[in-house]
Amino acid sequence: MAERSFAREVQDLKLSAGEVFRGEGILAVTKALLQSGVGYVAGYQGAPISHLMDVLADAQGILGDLGVHFESSASEAAAASTLAASVMYPIRGAVTWKSTAGTNVACDALSNLASGGVMGGAVIVIGEDYGEGSSIMQERTHAFAMKSQIWLVDPRPNLESIVSLTEQSFELSEASNTPVMLEVRIRACHVHGSFIAKDNRKPAFTLGEALDNPVRDTGRIVLPPASFMHEQEKIAQRLPAAIRFIRERGLNETMPGDISEIGIILQGGMYNGVMRALKLLGLADVWGSTRVPLHVLNVTYPLVDEDLVAFCVGKQAILVVEEGQPEFIEQALNTVLRRADVQTRIHGKGALPMAGEYTALVLIDGIRKFIADAFPALLAEMTPAPDPRPLLASETVKALAPVVPPRPPSFCTGCPERPIFSAMALVQQELGLHHVAGDIGCHLFAINPPFNIGATTMGYGLGASSASAFQGRREGGKRSISVMGDGGFWHNGLLNGVGNAVFNKHDGLLVVVDNHYSAATGGQDILSSRADNDTRSTQHPIEDAVRGVGAKWVRRIDHTYSVGKLRDMLRDALTTREAGPKIIIASSECMLNRQRRERPLFNAAVKRGVRMVKPRFGVDEDICTGDHACIRLSGCPSLSVKDSGDPLKEDPVAAIDNSCVGCGNCGEVSEAAVLCPSFYRADIVHNPTGWDRFVAGVRGAVIGWLQRRRDGGRLALA
């Protein structure tokens, strides 16, 4: 049920040795997994790594030929646990998710995995969701790698480096019996580039061979005394083995430069940004030559002390370019140089900001500041980099600040979640404002105008549990409302939300937003998906699940656009005397995906001459008074405003454009909220039948006669 077919991308995965792969970074990683002889892949979808999962889900043919097991895990914890297959068997495995959100969920399994160690290469593809475009809290995966001793690979953001380091991550993992995280940032996941492909490889040791020849070793199981041994082993054996491998393979790169007094140590992912900053400062060119020596850490954990010392010796100062905080690498480097008694000054945070994304301007400023402090003689040889700030400080540009409106993400045209929040807004008009606990998913957009609904979000599927403290039963008092999507429900919400609420006798309301699959992440199927799926078991209703864990007050509405009905249901849930959690399951299919699927079918049917009816809404501009109450209860992109064209009407009137999909929300809202009669629905009959035309003709004749009768006598000023 994905948003689109990935058939074309699947072709890219079939490329053989010598052919040129052109495409996105995350697809290059996917291809690299197959080139590495991976035995199984699992993960949980989410930007920026969704495409890895989507493309593999569509690539059953290739996976079958290669004997690769692919699984859409129920959560990142399930995905991480999958790597257990590589503990006792020489099978390469890869899992993926969005981080740090997903890493948080996966931590239980990751800690256990890292403690016992692995035999087969275990690689975790981390979509580092940090900086512009991120949808989660701003944290570093680096901390997770360090705490569990999982190696962290941070390749330079070009497809060749990413692919090569993906392949070598498996080897690093095997050489050091340690899982490896491959960190790919948002832009690197979405970068379009190319590399020369290799043939895909079948796994050297198959899952079937493992099942038929089971092996066990209590020394690898996390239970005392082995767990104490594991910690010693991490330091005494696995770490030195990893460092040996990194040095032998030259995974970190030193780029020479003629200015020997200073140098820059940087994360691999920062390379292109640093090079562009150096180029604009006149210290590098676009072809990779630099005057300032660089030491590029394609592996950011563990650090290789000898290499760092070797790079720093003889330099007056070095700059550490390390995005995010705390500055783990810079702190470690201080220790390394101190222990080696190297006196090179370390600049890092200070020249560069402690927090926030290292954008081009930040890097230019930081490098210039470093040089001004550490080696000012160089300033004279540098060129002035472009600087937009004088222009931005000008009155003309500053005057735009109050003009240009913010444009946060919102519900799509026809989104079935919009009427849920319209109904919630209406019920709050009656019963007063309520505490609303949000969750992760499109429904969180309700916190923005026009709805302004939702107070907190605590994590995926945690909407219900995040209202736990408010569940003491009070006669006649307000109840909490929590919201959860179907994705979050199956990820976490059934147990931590509903089970928890039943067991602890919660009194509040939980609204489960079911849009027929995991819509926000791209339309991936989940247990309750309505569609058939050849490779997955679907159609397990959420209602059965919540009743299964003991919920009693459960209502289901299978058409969220019935705003009035939904409002009544919400009122009932908030006022009923019945004890226990109140659960409303509000279902309608994600409109974005539905349109992508249905519009081509509709158009094709019209072309074939089939009778098809397309509804859409409109506003009578002469009846609309320009109050925009309808917009405040909707926010639909297709419902906007326009000039009235009437000098007596100063304010713009509402208008619906042709992107309207006829979902019905406008009519329902104006009816339920008793707004105004300006809305109309027009059902456009394509390829009408003879009967259609006959009936319409008769009606038109009578109505036309009545209209002419009245209009003819109408005095008017044209």
Add this chain to the structure above:
Amino acid sequence: MGEVAGVDRPITIAIMAMGGQGGGVLADWIVAMAEHGGWVAQTTSVPGVAQRTGATIYYVELIRPEQRNSRPVLSLMPVPGDVDVVIASELMEAGRAIQRGLVSPDKTTLIASSHRSYAVTEKAKPGDGRADSAAVLGTAGAAAQRFVHADMQAMAERSGSVISSALFGALAGSGALPFARGDFEETIRASGLGVEASLRAFGSGFDTVQAPNRPEPEVAAVAARVTGGSAREQAELTRALRRVDSEFPAEAREMLVAGLRRMVDYQDVALAHEYLDRVGALVRIDAALAVEAARQVAVALSYDDVIRVADLKTRGSRFARVRSEVLARADQVVDTTEFMHPRVAEICATMPAGLGRAIEGSPMMTGLLKRLFERGRRVRTTHLRGFLQLYVVAGLKPWRRRLLRHEREMAHVQGWLDLVARTAPQDARLAVELLKCRRLVKGYSDTHARGQSKFDRVIGAAALVAGRADAADWIRRLREAALADEDGKMLDGALRTVASL
């Protein structure tokens, strides 16, 4: 520096788009065209949640590989101050590009679609919250080396295509990239989807840059013409038009004609003369009131009631407008459904004044009416049954003056106009501001009640500020506060300030 773009440094392109506009398609076309020409091209984006209608940015770098052995190191994000071409798929997104520093006067070609897609904060305001397009157009002209703008959305719609095609055409036409028109068109053909429509939109985009920014020709004003009605009515209306010319100052005449048009359309020619009488009374006190009085008295006398709604919904011209708005072709059948929600209050208001008041006073009767009528009704005006229901209601027009709603509205109007008339001799500016407050009354049912209450509270404050030199400014501020939000929080705050003066 003597650097050659595309050789010593990459050509850099930023595309500012909104989710769903096809910004990614545009970026992919540029990359495909460049790669086909043997260039190295890189594109990145940060879609994330922004794909759901939010603002988003795509970034492209292009460079010739030349004879070097090494691969170019391209940036994954635009450097403010170092972008050659910025393409904005909507006017405010062009403004956002300027605010992000992506547009530089020494190098950037800024290509923008001048159409507006209003943000929620703009369209949700009870008044007019739309951002000032002129401010962005003006700044863009100053901030870019070259600024090309046209309504590419309209172009795309006319061609049956999407805006990315028109923008691609404008990019080709701007000559900012070293590729020929044929290279661009070949890229569209190679993409294989909706090729013909895309090429039409591409052509419009291309042409608009070649002959950019033509001002719209001004439409000459046409003299008002009297149509329909009986000879007597026509004569009376012609006399009203003459009164406009003889009794009123020239600057108010256009508005007065608009007012007359509304009066006869709403009721009859008698109302047209009543309208002129009421406006005339104010103009005789102070001519400075003329324009606002002409506008606001017309609005007040043509209050929105069920008869008006039924009348507008059943007209032939309205049926034609619906068909054109939904782009129905002649061979298609269109069924229209209206969403009505009659309430007891409106039912009583549509009765003769005495009867309406009596029923309103009887809990039993209102309860009965409520049970019988008060629910959402969907009326199919293209079907006879639905059409006749509204046609009959519209037919109540000749009796409107005797109905309860009219009695109440006229009492309210009278109170307001009396206040204006009393204020005008002392403070004409204040009187004009009080007239303008009529704008607060709009909508139907609850919305109307809320607007009327805001109106009453602002008008009520006139007594508090009367006599102050800045009285007019205070009423203007109160009105603006009342239009800023729905529940009147801003107005409450402003009223507290006024009370403390």
